[in-house]
Amino acid sequence: MNERSSSNSQYINVQSSLAVPSEPVVAYITGDGIGSDITPVMIEVVNAACKKAYGEQRKIDWQEVYAGQKAFDLTGEWLPKDTLDAIQRAHIAIKGPLATPIGGGIRSLNVALRHQLKLNTCMRPVRYFDGVPSPLKKPESVDIVVFRENSEDIYSGIEFKAGDALCEKLISDLKTVYSVSNIHYPKQSGLGVKVISEPASKALVRRAIQFAIDQNRKKVALVHKGNIMKYTEGAFCHWGYEVVVDEFGGEKVGGFYEIENPHTQEIIQVEDIIADACFQHVLLRPESFDVIATMNLNGDYLSDALAAQVGGIGIAPGANIGDTCALFEATHGTAPKHAGKNKANPSSLILSAEMMLRHMGWTEAADYVLQGVENAINDKQLTYDFARFYEGVDPISTSAYGQAICKRM
Numbered sequence: 001m002n003e004r005s006s007s008n009s010q011y012i013n014v015q016s017s018l019a020v021p022s023e024p025v026v027a028y029i030t031g032d033g034i035g036s037d038i039t040p041v042m043i044e045v046v047n048a049a050c051k052k053a054y055g056e057q058r059k060i061d062w063q064e065v066y067a068g069q070k071a072f073d074l075t076g077e078w079l080p081k082d083t084l085d086a087i088q089r090a091h092i093a094i095k096g097p098l099a100t101p102i103g104g105g106i107r108s109l110n111v112a113l114r115h116q117l118k119l120n121t122c123m124r125p126v127r128y129f130d131g132v133p134s135p136l137k138k139p140e141s142v143d144i145v146v147f148r149e150n151s152e153d154i155y156s157g158i159e160f161k162a163g164d165a166l167c168e169k170l171i172s173d174l175k176t177v178y179s180v181s182n183i184h185y186p187k188q189s190g191l192g193v194k195v196i197s198e199p200a201s202k203a204l205v206r207r208a209i210q211f212a213i214d215q216n217r218k219k220v221a222l223v224h225k226g227n228i229m230k231y232t233e234g235a236f237c238h239w240g241y242e243v244v245v246d247e248f249g250g251e252k253v254g255g256f257y258e259i260e261n262p263h264t265q266e267i268i269q270v271e272d273i274i275a276d277a278c279f280q281h282v283l284l285r286p287e288s289f290d291v292i293a294t295m296n297l298n299g300d301y302l303s304d305a306l307a308a309q310v311g312g313i314g315i316a317p318g319a320n321i322g323d324t325c326a327l328f329e330a331t332h333g334t335a336p337k338h339a340g341k342n343k344a345n346p347s348s349l350i351l352s353a354e355m356m357l358r359h360m361g362w363t364e365a366a367d368y369v370l371q372g373v374e375n376a377i378n379d380k381q382l383t384y385d386f387a388r389f390y391e392g393v394d395p396i397s398t399s400a401y402g403q404a405i406c407k408r409m
């Protein structure tokens with residue numbers, strides 16, 4: 001990754017290189033609910049880290065764009081076109097949580113953002129921070145990055161409601177045209193279509209392997225349920241191995257495929273694992289996982305389950321990545337009952353910003369953010385959600401936690 005000095009051109013190609021000017025525009029969405037508590041703190045922490053790392057040489061030009069309630073109040077739209085255009089122009093954006101508008105004609109603003117910006121890969125790193133309460137005996141063994149396909153699977157929105165005329169017609173066609181005989185309650189069954197394509201599967205696996213190469217990771221697991229869903233999940237696995245062999249020169253050695261990392265000449269092992277076994281193994285021996293590549297639904301379940309293993313459901317960061325754009329985001333929701341109280345934990349958004357800085361190639365600033373968070377948690381400078389697990393630890397506010405991080409970089 002390299003830096004370009006011109007301040008008004010920024011171009012990103014996530015798969016290969018990212019050229020970032022010294023004052024890049026980063027679009028941000030404050031978010032609903034606790035978004036207005038955590039987003040200013042995230043910006044303060046990132047600005048402090050950049051200043052510490054680069055002085056006045058590099059800094060972020062933050063540009064607020066609107067989505068959710070704030071956008072609706074200002075424009076009458078939940079997700080204005082101007083917002084999508086601004087994110088596309090900036091190529092890099094970060095967002096707080098967004099409430100799903102009820103009766104707004106949008107199933108989910110998050111899903112709409114991912115679809116409209118073609119952010120086909122969701123990336124969720126899961127690791128343990130010393131001092132975070134966890135249900136595991138050895139949570140420090142968890143250091144796994146989940147790559148989840150973002151655009152397909154059962155999330156494609158092709159669903160038919162039980163009893164609707166279209167649903168009944170489809171069931172009738174399935175029976176007569178396709179000889180499907182095992183729909184046991186035709187009049188009372190809803191239907192959903194699972195879409196898994198070769199291009200999207202290959203793009204996801206390609207990105208996961210490239211990440212393993214760039215970050216010197218040792219293993220990639222393709223997680224699927226292909227033993228049951230042969231032509232969707234099974235196909236994902238098959239296409240994944242085609243990427244391994246055709247694009248990365250992988251070779252089968254015993255039960256694995258091996259790829260040589262061109263930077264280090266070390267071996268990256270690729271295997272596939274059935275999803276239910278994967279859920280057992282990540283709990284019982286998490287140290288044997290490194291990078292996971294999987295489809296939308298498996299990835300949704302796995303990333304939250306893994307985050308919970310390290311006590312990090314409130315601090316797990318995330319990114320949605322496409323070919324020309326990346327949107328980093330807090331993975332939790334709007335926590336409406338805590339909104340405006342300056343008590344929510346901003347770590348998920350701050351660690352998403354840390355991923356964003358790394359993605360931009362600003363690794364020194366990213367390291368400062370990480371160091372600040374690690375040290376603050378270690379020193380028991382904790383917001384209410386973590387402090388309540390420790391006797392004698394008084395919770396601090398969202399803004400005080402931000403200051404504690406800045407002081408400890």
Ligand code: NAD
Pocket residue numbers: 034096097098099100110314329330331332333334335336337338343344345346347348385
């Ligand atoms: P939630 O994540 O808002 O809340 C779940 C629990 O976690 C609550 O007890 C909440 O108080 C707590 N919590 C969440 N984030 C916290 C933080 N940063 N600090 C301290 N405690 C925190 O999930 P929900 O209640 O199911 O959803 C509320 C709204 O958020 C819904 O409208 C939902 O659609 C939306 N949502 C948005 C996103 C997103 O924008 N990525 C993700 C999930 C839910």
